[in-house]
Amino acid sequence: MKQEELISRLTEIKDKLIDIEQPSDKRIYLPCEAENNFDVCKFLFEDLALRFVIATGLDSDDCFEVLYHFSNDETGHVVTVKALIRDRGNPSIESISPFLPGAEWIEREIRDILGIEFKNHPNMRRLILNDDWPEGVYPLRKNCPQRGEGTIK
Amino acid sequence: MKQTIKKPVLAVGPFHPLQEEMEYFQLTVDGEIVTDIDMRISYNHRGIEKISESLQFDQVPYLVSRVCGICSASHPLAYINAVEEIAGVTAPERAQYIRVIINELERMHSHLLWVGLGGHFIGYDTVFMWAWKYREPVLDLLEAITGNRNNYGNVRVGGCREDIPDELKPKILEELDKLEKKTEMLTKAVLDDPVLHARLKGVGVLSKEDAVKFAVAGPTARGSDIAIDARRDDPYAAYDDLDWKVITQPEGDVFAKAVVRLLEVLEAIKMCREAVKKLPKGPIALEVKEIPAGEGCGRAEAPRGETFHYVRSDGGNRPVRHKIRAPSYVNVPSFRASCIGEHIADVTITLAAVDPCYSCTERVAVVDSHHNIVHDYETLLQMSREKTACIKKEIGAPELKMEDF
Numbered sequence: 001m002k003q004e005e006l007i008s009r010l011t012e013i014k015d016k017l018i019d020i021e022q023p024s025d026k027r028i029y030l031p032c033e034a035e036n037n038f039d040v041c042k043f044l045f046e047d048l049a050l051r052f053v054i055a056t057g058l059d060s061d062d063c064f065e066v067l068y069h070f071s072n073d074e075t076g077h078v079v080t081v082k083a084l085i086r087d088r089g090n091p092s093i094e095s096i097s098p099f100l101p102g103a104e105w106i107e108r109e110i111r112d113i114l115g116i117e118f119k120n121h122p123n124m125r126r127l128i129l130n131d132d133w134p135e136g137v138y139p140l141r142k143n144c145p146q147r148g149e150g151t152i153k
Numbered sequence: 154m155k156q157t158i159k160k161p162v163l164a165v166g167p168f169h170p171l172q173e174e175m176e177y178f179q180l181t182v183d184g185e186i187v188t189d190i191d192m193r194i195s196y197n198h199r200g201i202e203k204i205s206e207s208l209q210f211d212q213v214p215y216l217v218s219r220v221c222g223i224c225s226a227s228h229p230l231a232y233i234n235a236v237e238e239i240a241g242v243t244a245p246e247r248a249q250y251i252r253v254i255i256n257e258l259e260r261m262h263s264h265l266l267w268v269g270l271g272g273h274f275i276g277y278d279t280v281f282m283w284a285w286k287y288r289e290p291v292l293d294l295l296e297a298i299t300g301n302r303n304n305y306g307n308v309r310v311g312g313c314r315e316d317i318p319d320e321l322k323p324k325i326l327e328e329l330d331k332l333e334k335k336t337e338m339l340t341k342a343v344l345d346d347p348v349l350h351a352r353l354k355g356v357g358v359l360s361k362e363d364a365v366k367f368a369v370a371g372p373t374a375r376g377s378d379i380a381i382d383a384r385r386d387d388p389y390a391a392y393d394d395l396d397w398k399v400i401t402q403p404e405g406d407v408f409a410k411a412v413v414r415l416l417e418v419l420e421a422i423k424m425c426r427e428a429v430k431k432l433p434k435g436p437i438a439l440e441v442k443e444i445p446a447g448e449g450c451g452r453a454e455a456p457r458g459e460t461f462h463y464v465r466s467d468g469g470n471r472p473v474r475h476k477i478r479a480p481s482y483v484n485v486p487s488f489r490a491s492c493i494g495e496h497i498a499d500v501t502i503t504l505a506a507v508d509p510c511y512s513c514t515e516r517v518a519v520v521d522s523h524h525n526i527v528h529d530y531e532t533l534l535q536m537s538r539e540k541t542a543c544i545k546k547e548i549g550a551p552e553l554k555m556e557d558f
Contacts, residue, residue, distance in 0.1 A: 052368040056463050056476035076387030078450045102368030128195035146207045
């Protein structure tokens with residue numbers, strides 16, 4: 001897909017997005033509320049046939065973010081859906097693994113390290129944490145100490 | 154009376170700490186046929202993403218070069234691409250060429266390592282010995298340029314750390330010529346060998362549809378007819394200025410992946426030679442004092458596929474988030490598509506075909522649910538080799554000799 005086509009097709013889902021940001025030539029960020037993320041990702045993967053790259057879980061100051069990175073290989077664009085999860089007490093988001101099995105592992109990993117629940121995930125076992133790792137301790141949250149900065153209670 | 158049928162389970166893994174990755178595969182088998190596969194990873198999770206948040210921007214390349222011993226040039230480069238995107242800087246031209254040379258040398262030695270191990274798994278130890286012998290001078294070149302055979306630590310934000318001295322150029326070109334001849338012979342031997350055709354064609358097929366669903370990268374994708382390559386699609390370093398092509402094969406089987414890798418070695422040699430000859434004069438780095446707030450995505454084509462780094466900065470001197478995705482992370486789950494329905498004798502080579510890292514196959518055991526361990530790694534390897542021997546006998550092919558190379 002050419003660049004103009006990509007950008008014009010992205011406007012089709014404008015009402016599900018907060019904004020369409022293009023900080024540099026080949027990078028597009030699509031911030032959206034967590035409940036719209038499933039539809040946006042499905043549109044990018046199935047309608048625009050973008051390649052799924054990976055997702056990034058992130059602990060921001062006032063919310064959690066899950067960033068789904070897609071690649072348009074014809075032009076080298078990275079299109080990142082930035083899902084904002086505002087409920088910090090009970091963070092959850094709809095899983096995209098049912099239509100995209102390539103996302104299964106990373107969603108399990110994000111649950112392990114940040115404690116974000118993925119609804120309708122086909123196989124929500126732990127991926128990277130050990131079986132005896134305590135429940136409720138999420139190593140990538142900002143309140144989890146770095147090495148040398150104390151121990152986990 | 155209620156009866157439960159227990160299915161035999163084949164356990165592949167979990168780990169060998171001397172290797173770079175640990176994985177555990179649990180294969181459910183029905184007779185000789187694999188009917189299901191389950192995977193577990195992260196036996197040696199080192200928390201690199203968390204450690205990265207505690208390091209300064211210019212310290213992180215040395216950390217991420219230790220993500221993987223083989224890809225120790227591509228991880229730092231992908232990180233640098235992301236940080237340079239945030240800072241809005243472009244490294245000097247000479248540095249861009251040096252980055253290409255180091256990354257292509259890395260691809261050569263990684264692919265040759267794979268060809269050797271692939272040969273070992275199916276009982277072609279001659280291929281193993283020779284491919285690893287050819288690989289050695291490549292590591293020597295990397296040592297001559299960067300000071301290390303692995304963990305080069307040569308890129309930094311805004312350029313490179315070590316220059317390639319002019320005196321070294323003739324030596325690099327000479328070694329590349331030698332390697333090219335040997336790789337051409339090796340490629341021809343593989344492409345013409347009827348036993349390898351019979352042994353590897355149609356084995357472990359990953360269809361194009363599955364390859365898209367599992368979002369695979371690198372030679373695993375290119376062997377399934379998906380022409381993606383970060384070097385061409387999202388050009389970084391000096392790849393835009395060089396003349397090379399993306400290698401693809403349509404079949405999606407083990408043979409296709411082997412062909413892609415061998416031809417990529419030849420492309421890498423060509424590219425490297427051109428880069429050495431065109432190496433422009435000038436500085437190799439520029440001073441980057443501060444990284445502003447922002448976010449960046451960096452990509453680099455590692456030998457196993459696209460390496461992706463996401464970095465976010467809040468304007469301080471440390472990244473607030475640094476996400477690393479190595480290509481095996483998306484390639485390994487595709488075993489669900491390529492292993493199910495295969496024979497046990499084909500599992501070792503199918504798992505090896507995406508080049509995940511061999512730690513997994515070092516510790517293989519077949520477990521019967523009623524008994525304890527029945528077969529171990531040696532037995533499985535033996536089965537794989539016996540199948541090759543049977544095919545050889547059927548075809549009446551002569552034993553592959555050292556002289557053939």
